[in-house]
Amino acid sequence: MDTTTTFIFIIGAPRSGTTWLHKMISEHPEVSTFNGSNTFLQGYIFPLIEKYKHEKKEFTERGFTRGLPSKITQKQLNSLIIEYIRIFYQFIPENKQYYVEKATDLTSELNSIKYFIPNSKFIHIVRDGRNAVLSEVKIHKKYEIGIDNILLGAKKWVSQILDVREYQSKHNQDIIEIKYEDLFQNTNLYLTRIFDFLGVSNETGLVTKISEKYNYKRNMVSMPTNNRLSFSDGLFNTYKKEMNYFELTLFEYLASDILKDFGYEVDNKRISFISNRLIKYVVIPYFNTKYFLKILAKKIKIKLSNIS
Template sequence: MNNINPPIFIVGAPRSGTTLLQYMLKSHPEISLPTGESHFFIPIYQRHAEFGDLKVKENLKFLLTEIYNARPDFFDDDFHGIKFDINILSDQLHALKTSTIPDVISTIFQMNATAEHKKYWGEKTPYYILHLPLIKEMFPNARIVHIIRDGRDCAISMLERRWDLRIYNIYHAAYTWNKYVRSGKDFGINNPDCYFEIKYTNLLNSPHKSLKALCKFLNIEYNESIINFERSNESGKTPLLTRPLQANNTQKWRNHMSIKELQIFEAMAGSTLTEYGYELSNPCASISKFNHLVYEAHIKLCDIYFNFFRN
């Protein structure tokens, strides 16, 4: 049953607008998107040898147990079509003769979509952008949607949630943003037919145009419900999900980043910013070897603190 309908993966650097795009697309009458993030696709797939022959029902049950235990809150709170009942699902999947981990995942998500009366299933976990070749191996006809936001604005938002995201300073934020965006770009160069980039600024400033282009890429008819998407009342979600789109939610870095922070960020990620058309405040920005060492040491110390006192 794997990939009867092409799955949709929303990816991007942290705080790039992936959640906003997730809620917009899930409002389309044909697209099912859980409201959380799965996180388990890659680690479970990398453990495939542990699960043995999935045609054996007990092995299938073991796999389903590990999938559920990896993200119980995701399946209990964010999966809105079916209940993740291991016994029922193992019976259904066994009857369908699913024999691979991607088949199992795809079938469960497709069941969830069907229960929501939708045709396509999708998923939003930003860090999957670092594993897109593996995602394509798992789901050969997957459609990858990469949302890109000015990294300096991402950095401000990342550092507001530094302990949640474990991104501790401007150097760390620049490195992370650059790594994520370059990973997506490199994949897209080699896989142009299944990869689509959408800029956060365009999504806010010209949503109809941007989303019509996205729907064309997905080969799905555009529907106004994407613009008039269902808002979230959850306090933990991004504020943009509780109010209309705000075109001015850009270039926050001009008022919220110091000259030193801008210098560090642009020294680390300036070429990628320029490639995507973002104006640099200092095209000649550089970072000394000493500052590299100081920021790296700070990251390690914060990790030690997190592991011993906050975890």
């Protein structure tokens, strides 16, 4: 593995500004990137590791010899993976000391990334989970990708934040955390802080040039789900307008502590007004049933189309 290149991974929940931040950092003259390279670790390397774990269990518990565990050890597999990673990233230009990659859904794999790529750093961008999940649900309606309901989105958002916190507790010097709203309100200031953390040049003229080119108020870069004019002084209140009462209560019930930790507004009266039992036994089952019926309807539609 190349020890001269610093690998930068931009992590965060979907619809949290990872694409926007990736474009700005990759614009820096000291930084290189591969378009679409995030599929390598996410689509090939980590699924291979999970498959090995599953086959290892089958081999150990049931004696199944099909698969890699009956042929090579975990250590040998890791050596193969390190070689795959070396080959994939060998095309990083020699004159670039830094490489950046968007790793949106890899928050649960930070320890593995650090193991296979020791000279890596992480930038965690956090957006108010209510807006992030709402945006993802809206994207699903248009493109049928990602999360399609608030319950699953809230659980995933909380899980990903906790994954990062677990990593931070052990490797705090390798990670910086930036709020999407802060970056939006004062791009120059927070981009400078990020460049300081990475160790790249942070000259005022360069930072201003990059932030102006990717000014999100004028030039949205990643499948926008809101009109740029709907933002009020950088404070994003879309969820207040577009989430219904039960959706908002459910999200805050599941994520209120984390939302508060990041300084996001939470309506304690709304959560306390509806008892925990009501949320647990009425609201959550309602969303689970709604999700089940949606999946069932989709399967029926597919079968009917096949018949016709």
